[in-house]
Amino acid sequence: MSTPNVGTTETMTFAKAVNTALAEELRRDPTVFIMGEDVAEAGTPFKVLSGLVDEFGTERVIDTPISEAGFTGVGVGAAMTGMRPVVDIMFGDFLTLIMDQVVNQAAKIHYMSGGKLHVPLTIRTTLGATRRSAAQHSQSLHAWVSHIPGLKVALPSTPADAKGLMKAAIRDDNPVIIFEDKLSFQEKGEVPTSEDFVLPLGVADIKREGRDVTLIATSSMVQVALEAAKTLASDGIEAEVVDPRTTSPLDDATLIESAKKTGRCIVIDEGHRRYGASAEIAAVVSDGAFWWLDAPVRRLAAMDVPIPFAPNLEDLTVPTPADVVSEAVTLINP
Amino acid sequence: MSTPNVGTTETMTFAKAVNTALAEELRRDPTVFIMGEDVAEAGTPFKVLSGLVDEFGTERVIDTPISEAGFTGVGVGAAMTGMRPVVDIMFGDFLTLIMDQVVNQAAKIHYMSGGKLHVPLTIRTTLGATRRSAAQHSQSLHAWVSHIPGLKVALPSTPADAKGLMKAAIRDDNPVIIFEDKLSFQEKGEVPTSEDFVLPLGVADIKREGRDVTLIATSSMVQVALEAAKTLASDGIEAEVVDPRTTSPLDDATLIESAKKTGRCIVIDEGHRRYGASAEIAAVVSDGAFWWLDAPVRRLAAMDVPIPFAPNLEDLTVPTPADVVSEAVTLINP
């Protein structure tokens, strides 16, 4: 139900959808370019950008030194002067290195200049654990940037969303940060072939309808929620799965509406629980749907621990379908 | 009521309390040292550290280059090898520059090493707007670091808390970040003179008792809440003002207990509203006190805009006592 009336579609992986979106935008607009570490010949370590350099050349698909702050800054300056850069930050964990350029520069320049300067910058990066990559390569730090006015933050959960949100980000006149779940690159789905398939930023998507409990899930957790919903359905519990698709702007109305309808809500997000995206969403729903709620809004999120290397420990840190099912059942039959 | 049985006290400013805490710890423990920009002869731009270099010398009160990431990293390494550094980050807005050293290094080293390495590092920095310092010198970014397991985050709101939390931070074996409100440096209060006045990290403080509504306020907003409480009292509404004192660890139990007692709760914090510290606190209370709440938990926070320079605009961005009063009245008489 996520993409009605979008014309023809094609089955492709999440990675291919990202690649397609970038290729189409590079073709459409000569001011678009990509820069980052090993984005050209290598096509990134995840091979998501494979082939782009062949079509667009090394002037538009640019390998950089390992200087995240530096090339993000170059992206900001290029964006202010007529280009539409896509900056590739290999792992979301490296956001730590670019926060000044993103937060003190990109996010504020439009406002500080009284609306005169623009920063149409896209940053693509990753989130998600359970790849055995340990503490410095497994974080989901989208809450940080979602906290900062002037930034938009998108979290595609399907190949179609990956295409539609990437294109939206590139065409948007503001800095937009897109987080892709590393584990989803090989997931397949139907993707609209239209070159103008651009999703609006700030509109949630109901990935599954239901009447008994609302599962608000982001990015990697959407599949977890959908799996849980399947199990719940076999117990006669119909879960509604709502994917905000962007944490900033956040589509409060749709989230609240769903919670009002079901009276119960679980927020599922792969960032750490404390001060995570799940907190904002839970706070919004708890307030907005207060008089309709039959139970407290619950949060399932990454544990508040650095991500451990040991596989058995790592798997404990991230919400699973079983966790969602058990939380939903508790909410419904306390 | 915040500091029972602490022996003799002395009236001093917030700045002096910080200075005293540092001086006492420097005297007590030869492994303590301070490093940052203009901390020595200049005693920082706010003069909070004035005089320390005279007593402790430039080997222990160290002026650095303008290299926030670099000297924070030096602090991390020194902390791992037997020192107890206090790193001074002149403005909280410059956290953007040190996130990697703080989040990927300091916060995770103890865990990643299986508990073998320790990082007893203190970072002192600032928060708060309305000093006409504009968008890059006015942010309250404590939500970011509160989101990261492995870090502790303290926000003193009184001179006594400033002393007690600073000493706790220095003596703690974990990285602790202390945010001081720039506007509070000249505020006066009673401060225990004991050299062992160390506040526990993770224990909220009830700054005012009341039965009608709970005001959970952090840092700069504690005074705002107390002022609002005074006004409300004259209308016969008794507000309880709860100061978490540390956002990490967060003393959930005390916050929830207060909300259960009053049935109404407003969270007041100077960070941006979206994905801010206020979201976590609101989510915790909404969940934990769900069955006792007579109204939704409300949040008052900095507007989701970069802080503007124009004084009239800037003043709109931060919650005021009047905002708190009117929110409280609405909650009580909807």
Added chain:
Amino acid sequence: MTPPKTTTPKKPWTRAAALRAYEQMMRIRVFEEHANDLYLSAKMPGLTHMYTGQEAVAVGICEHLTADDTITSTHRGHGHCVAKGAAYPEMFAELLGREAGYCRGKGGSMHIADQENGNLGANAIVGGSAGIATGSGFSAKARGNGDVSVCFFGEGALGQGLLFEVMNMAQLWKLPVIYVCENNMYNEYTHYSEVTAGEILGRPQAFGMRTAHVNGQDINEVHTTAKDLIDRARKGEGPAFMLCDTYRYHGHHVGDIARDYYRSKDEEEEWKSTRDPINLFTAWLTSNFKITEDDLASIEAQIRSEAEQAVDFALNAPYPDDSEVDQHVYA
């Protein structure tokens, strides 16, 4: 700290150009006199950092630039702003937080920008604009329009790793960026030699970047040297780093009054009396062109009257409407 001796050609400018350069330096000086007064009389909110004393750097360089060339500036940015062509009324209005300001009062002194004249903005993060300037150079190169980008920064910014990261890229990609280091010898309240190891020029040279070292008080020297570097950059020959020795006359910011603990009155006096960029240029102008002290005085008088009008205008201009507070967060 001693710049290499350079021989300035006798006449680096035409008479008209020279007068304009003088005018621009004076424009900065007079702007700041008024800004300082506004602060001291509590009419200006916040605080501000004075450029006075460093005028020859901004003007000597910006006189080579068109409105399509860009600059990035610092917390000490009034000089760059004026030199790049900004007008008094919008500048004063911005410093006072009025809607008529360049940034509708939302930026203030530390964030003043002037897009139309190619000023991408002051920056309150030391070194924070190095990426922006380099990115602007990237744009110019991508579009092959021959524009250059100038990154002004104080020697304190040498402490920021970002600068090294972007200099490496600028040199790799031969971007038309001029990195202008204004060494006024102080990082706030600390002498730069206490926090700067080795040689400043060794830093850009490590990347193979072209460098120059000039007396930043001598606008002729600044102007002549900048010409070569800018021409090179326009031709696609790559970036350059220009080290300018200079001095700020005021404290680090307007509130930094008692400052003998880090800088002696004698040192200040010496720079003001023997190396003032406007005085030096005045002497040169009057001895090299048919220009009299009176000619210069009338230029100054004109500027002063503009300044007074602009201050009046700004003081009477309205603050932005409260409804503006959440406008321009997003485009």
Added chain:
Amino acid sequence: MTPPKTTTPKKPWTRAAALRAYEQMMRIRVFEEHANDLYLSAKMPGLTHMYTGQEAVAVGICEHLTADDTITSTHRGHGHCVAKGAAYPEMFAELLGREAGYCRGKGGSMHIADQENGNLGANAIVGGSAGIATGSGFSAKARGNGDVSVCFFGEGALGQGLLFEVMNMAQLWKLPVIYVCENNMYNEYTHYSEVTAGEILGRPQAFGMRTAHVNGQDINEVHTTAKDLIDRARKGEGPAFMLCDTYRYHGHHVGDIARDYYRSKDEEEEWKSTRDPINLFTAWLTSNFKITEDDLASIEAQIRSEAEQAVDFALNAPYPDDSEVDQHVYA
């Protein structure tokens, strides 16, 4: 890329010390053969980066260090870990995520640390340990104990501003830190020359730092050069930067198999056949001491048997108990 010719003194070590150095290099080589097998047979979770080919650097330097001296390491950290004295069983256990590992299985290959032997840890942030190493040098200086700190990093870390920030401070404060740049010519899948402008040694030299450039495949040269720099640092004469030309034999990580698009098989073959650090040292050892190929073979055999036992141990060691997941978040 051609290091300056140096004359290595005939006998930089005693017979026993030389044999130990050989043993340490072989220990790294054999460790990684097993690690690679564990990965290929899907017994090791995650992925890992092989140090093989670079052994002379880690061993040549670490043989000067005591357990009180510290090192910081990188994502390619097995070599540094072994060279600093770590034991096989705890290392293999760590790579397999077992509780018996140095970090109780919580760190893995990219975060392996060994506090008792002064290894402050591998680091999965390129350049991320430069601050830690410098801070450790700060500690040593503050306590005047004569310890040194060695910061190992790949040439890719030259892209990180942090490194420049801390080198400046190390030089200003004369900290006993040796910055060891292992130039294996590739940043992942990109040749360093494509992303590195100018001269590598110009970077530390800009700060006035002592530098040296060695053939990183020749452990004699590494060892001799390191001695001088480390002695200087211990005496309080300040930091140094050591550039070591070297080569990684494997892909960037164990999964990087099809790599001819960025690096030719010929190049790989040439380094392996003509510049292998163990072969070079074997030739030198046998011609300079009464050491036979058999002596060396028996050392190797001993190591191999230790490795097999350690792998067995690690494969059979338990994972940490689930309850450990939230332990060690805070001290």
